[in-house]
Amino acid sequence: MRQHKLALCADHFAEWIVEQTGRFIRKYHMFTHDERVLVAVSGGKDSLSLWDVLDRLGYRVDGLYIGLGIDEGIAYSDNSLAKIEAFLEARPHLSLTVVDVKSTYGATIPEAAALTHRGRKPCAVCGLIKRYIMNRVALEGGYDAIATGHNLDDEVAVLFGNVLNWQTGYLARQGPVLPESELGLVRKVKPFCRLYEREIAAYALIRGIDYIYDECPFSEGATTLYYKTILNKLEEDRPGTKLRFYLEFLRAREEGAFSGLTEEVVLHKCTSCGQPTGAKGECAFCRLWARVRERTGQAAG
Ligand code: AMP
Numbered sequence: 001m002r003q004h005k006l007a008l009c010a011d012h013f014a015e016w017i018v019e020q021t022g023r024f025i026r027k028y029h030m031f032t033h034d035e036r037v038l039v040a041v042s043g044g045k046d047s048l049s050l051w052d053v054l055d056r057l058g059y060r061v062d063g064l065y066i067g068l069g070i071d072e073g074i075a076y077s078d079n080s081l082a083k084i085e086a087f088l089e090a091r092p093h094l095s096l097t098v099v100d101v102k103s104t105y106g107a108t109i110p111e112a113a114a115l116t117h118r119g120r121k122p123c124a125v126c127g128l129i130k131r132y133i134m135n136r137v138a139l140e141g142g143y144d145a146i147a148t149g150h151n152l153d154d155e156v157a158v159l160f161g162n163v164l165n166w167q168t169g170y171l172a173r174q175g176p177v178l179p180e181s182e183l184g185l186v187r188k189v190k191p192f193c194r195l196y197e198r199e200i201a202a203y204a205l206i207r208g209i210d211y212i213y214d215e216c217p218f219s220e221g222a223t224t225l226y227y228k229t230i231l232n233k234l235e236e237d238r239p240g241t242k243l244r245f246y247l248e249f250l251r252a253r254e255e256g257a258f259s260g261l262t263e264e265v266v267l268h269k270c271t272s273c274g275q276p277t278g279a280k281g282e283c284a285f286c287r288l289w290a291r292v293r294e295r296t297g298q299a300a301g
């Protein structure tokens with residue numbers, strides 16, 4: 001690991017990943033051993049490795065998989081679930097909640113997006129639906145935190161985009177922890193935010209975790225992927241660039257460089273589902289499904 005000036009054998013490397021993750025969880029006050037954590041698993045290397053690491057650290061952690069119904073070119077969603085099931089076969093003490101979007105709400109993500117955002121990629125609709133389901137399952141299941149597998153490369157690509165566009169509100173909020181809020185937004189944490197993507201891939205390999213290699217078919221051409229390519233070039237020429245960029249950002253944020261830049265979002269309870277929303281009346285999730293039903297002539301579920 002040129003960025004850390006460190007070389008480890010396979011066994012010690014895996015231990016190092018576990019220790020480092022434990023250290024970040026404590027440093028950023030993500031959650032304690034008494035709290036219950038819901039890890040959002042996609043079947044990719046990051047979230048499956050995260051579940052494995054949190055389990056090895058002795059945290060109380062259950063999984064959540066959201067079946068998006070993405071079947072464009074490759075059976076992306078079915079293959080993802082198959083990887084999670086294989087992971088669980090070797091770890092029968094872990095439990096998983098599966099929410100299938102189509103059987104629960106009436107349409108797959110691509111179908112819902114085609115009905116409501118014609119001609120546009122489904123990624124925005126997908127993000128909205130995933131965030132909503134994660135929060136709802138965590139809230140109803142009494143979880144203290146939702147953990148996602150976002151890694152350093154992901155965080156740095158988002159940070160880079162936020163800086164390029166001077167999204168100061170987003171900069172003020174970006175970080176390893178998004179605290180809970182009173183009306184029912186569950187705390188969100190990213191225990192892998194300081195680990196490079198390739199470090200996590202190596203961990204998955206060493207631990208024998210099989211995962212879905214394909215990216216979502218809709219991610220092709222995404223701006224964050226373009227940023228990642230540029231950032232990889234920087235990292236190659238100057239090892240440690242990504243980590244420094246991220247850590248110095250966190251330091252500046254800690255020192256108040258972005259304080260006062262967040263707009264206070266006043267939360268309300270959605271009049272239809274009762275979940276927290278910034279909108280008055282119905283939340284964006286309920287409005288989306290109302291539009292889907294309108295266009296397909298389905299009765300409200
Ligand atoms: P992505 O937005 O695809 O890069 O995924 C970021 C994180 O969101 C992953 O590491 C997972 O923790 C979570 N995630 C993505 N897709 C799903 C899914 N279908 N079900 C549950 N969690 C997911």
Ligand code: FES
Pocket residue numbers: 068109122123126127216217218219
């Ligand atoms: Fe949601 Fe690709 S559109 S994962």
Ligand code: ZN
Pocket residue numbers: 270271272273274275282283284285286287
């Ligand atoms: Zn709602």
